[in-house]
Amino acid sequence: EAGVAQSPRYKIIEKRQSVAFWCNPISGHATLYWYQQILGQGPKLLIQFQNNGVVDDSQLPKDRFSAERLKGVDSTLKIQPAKLEDSAVYLCASSLRLAGMYNEQFFGPGTRLTVL
Amino acid sequence: SQQGEEDPQALSIQEGENATMNCSYKTSINNLQWYRQNSGRGLVHLILIRSNEREKHSGRLRVTLDTSKKSSSLLITASRAADTASYFCATDAMDSSYKLIFGSGTRLLVRP
Numbered sequence A: 001e002a003g004v005a006q007s008p009r010y011k012i013i014e015k016r017q018s019v020a021f022w023c024n025p026i027s028g029h030a031t032l033y034w035y036q037q038i039l040g041q042g043p044k045l046l047i048q049f050q051n052n053g054v055v056d057d058s059q060l061p062k063d064r065f066s067a068e069r070l071k072g073v074d075s076t077l078k079i080q081p082a083k084l085e086d087s088a089v090y091l092c093a094s095s096l097r098l099a100g101m102y103n104e105q106f107f108g109p110g111t112r113l114t115v116l
Numbered sequence B: 001s002q003q004g005e006e007d008p009q010a011l012s013i014q015e016g017e018n019a020t021m022n023c024s025y026k027t028s029i030n031n032l033q034w035y036r037q038n039s040g041r042g043l044v045h046l047i048l049i050r051s052n053e054r055e056k057h058s059g060r061l062r063v064t065l066d067t068s069k070k071s072s073s074l075l076i077t078a079s080r081a082a083d084t085a086s087y088f089c090a091t092d093a094m095d096s097s098y099k100l101i102f103g104s105g106t107r108l109l110v111r112p
Helices: none
Strands: A005-007 A010-013 A019-024 A031-037 A044-050 A053-056 A065-068 A075-079 A088-095 A111-115 B005-007 B010-014 B019-024 B031-038 B042-050 B055-058 B061-066 B071-076 B085-092 B100-102 B106-111
Touching: A005 A088, A010 A019, A019 A031, A019 A088, A019 A111, A031 A075, A044 A065, A044 A075, A044 B100, A075 A088, A088 B042, B005 B085, B010 B019, B019 B106, B031 B061, B031 B071, B042 B055, B042 B061, B042 B071, B071 B085
Parallel strands: A010 A111, B010 B106
Antiparallel strands: A005 A019, A019 A075, A031 A044, A031 A088, A044 A053, A065 A075, A088 A111, B005 B019, B019 B071, B031 B042, B031 B085, B055 B061, B061 B071, B085 B100, B085 B106
16 A cells, blocks of 8 residues: 655755645545654644644644645645744654544655755 | 653664663553654554553564553564664543654664
8 A cells, every 4th residue: 555645855945935845645544644853853743634624733833834635635734934943854644543543643754844 | 742751862782682662651641652763664653552451562562551650661672773763652642633742762773
């Protein structure tokens, strides 16, 4: 079965520029997650979708970050404008149902963002 | 904020030895999961243990859970160089989102 796909794999931008990441989850997975992983730390959840509805976005910096999941399948995460502290790996994951209900999450390879 | 905290932060062992990593968390949970992350395969789910379980095995992995102490341990037996990776515990938030909260990880180096 195909895994979670993400693009691009790497992105280098200057501060105050905009950037967008794309994620295609495993077919049939209702729940999609975006995480931010700063070097040396564990992944931090930014936003969680159930189908095309937002379940949790409490840690999403909404003044600069936005995400959507149109039609309940693939998703995009946007940063506008980027700051130096946004340099991180952005991971997308999906699960069949809500992860806490004894579901494992399947992760994509991530997008490594460098903000100069 | 991070719910789970792994200990030690880094561990270096010889191939064939056992590796033990610990995770402590703060609030009640439904389940605790362990994930592995390396440069080759990204972040991969290893094992899930429910709050009413005390021990679980999967191949060379053994996970224990002590809800009274709010702690878990991951044991990798007969380690291999390919086990070199970062290991994270993740606990679920007992709210309607059931989101996972990851710890900061243990970096394991298995020397050949």
